[in-house]
Amino acid sequence: MNAPRTARERARAELTREILAAARRQLGEVGPSALSLRAVARELEMASSAIYRYFKSRDELLTALILAAYNDIGDAAESADDPAAEPAERWTAIWRGVRAWALDNPHEFALLFGTPVPGYAAPQETAAAAGRMPLALARVVADAKAAGVLDLPPAPPCDPALIELDLTTLLPDVVFTAEETARILLAWNRLVGIVSYELHGHLVGVTADDAGFFDYAARTSGAFAGLPL
Amino acid sequence: MNAPRTARERARAELTREILAAARRQLGEVGPSALSLRAVARELEMASSAIYRYFKSRDELLTALILAAYNDIGDAAESADDPAAEPAERWTAIWRGVRAWALDNPHEFALLFGTPVPGYAAPQETAAAAGRMPLALARVVADAKAAGVLDLPPAPPCDPALIELDLTTLLPDVVFTAEETARILLAWNRLVGIVSYELHGHLVGVTADDAGFFDYAARTSGAFAGLPL
């Protein structure tokens, strides 16, 4: 990502951004599977073939959108977090931030956590961005542990051999046990799972108050991860 | 669903089954979004337009596939359950049964719990079939409660106003508290969530042993739902 020097490069960077912006707008309207390169081209009043100068396939455009969405949801999680607040409040705030983002951007959420597109596999480069949201959750637990207030309720033990992820590489200064890491993973999975259920209509006729049930899930998950209160 | 009387009706029912079978086969190969009516027609060596005599749109075919998949996963859950076994064993067996089915039929699982197709909303008629799998989980908890061995570990309370679902209508003879119902719902959501994560590759580099981690999730979920052991 060098700074553009020539007018040509500037125009190229500009157009790339415009294509991405138009694609995001379209994505929000019609969903990932209906995202059409031709429609994006139409909106930008350019030939459909011209887009291929900027993204050499529809999948590559999707990858760019996925990366943007991961960073977006990561922003939502991080900006919802107030490191000065109590652990349980921070936790709930992050959960709510993620849910709010997902309700505002259902198609982008689906792009991240829904069915992957046919043959497509998310390239490695998205991993770092993908980790930001769960990392925000882990940070709360880490701070609670550092403050000595972490309190893991009894539950079946977790064999350390099951866990590969080492959060220490991402959160220095804190050493998590496999037990703690596993519980954070389950919490992350639950957050995404509950939001997915709500978005996909699996809670219709099941819960009476989606937001309230979501908060309940956040509380139980936080408690399970060891947060006090 | 009357029994076919005339030869005509018999042929029609036969062809309907063949179309569905071919569509399922295709679904397993290319995924829901790439399911093509024309390809199904090609496989059956009939005109693409002829399919519309049997399913009046692609969505209607999808609905039939969804219904079949819900019943399939319901079968998997129920047949994995041995009512004579201990609650925790029954629970884990159902979880494993569902996971095994999902790994064998990833596209059909995605059809049920992944991103819904664009404008499509699952019609009401699928609800009963959709409930069979979670109901199998609830049945284990119900039996444990009836046997007086249900033991809910401490956790943040659940406001009964949050829950609409009344399992008593589905499982007579047992009365669940909102607390218990909520925990079963969370367990159901976790089961689907973990399997989805595994299928979509969100656990790559995170867990070292997917099956082991899955069992761990099953145990913690079972314990949280109140099953002994």
Place this chain on the structure above:
DNA sequence: GAAAGTGCAAGAGCGGTGCTCTGATTTATG
């Protein structure tokens, strides 16, 4: 048994898709 009526398959066609190839045009550089 023939005629009237009906269910169904086939084919052409509409507008859409992702993607590629071919010239033409614009831009930057020697």
Place this chain on the structure above:
DNA sequence: CATAAATCAGAGCACCGCTCTTGCACTTTC
């Protein structure tokens, strides 16, 4: 200024879901 590189529009390929009309084959009725 001329040459080389980058970019563009457009035509075209093979596919998609879906609709409409036509004609065939089977049923039912007279």
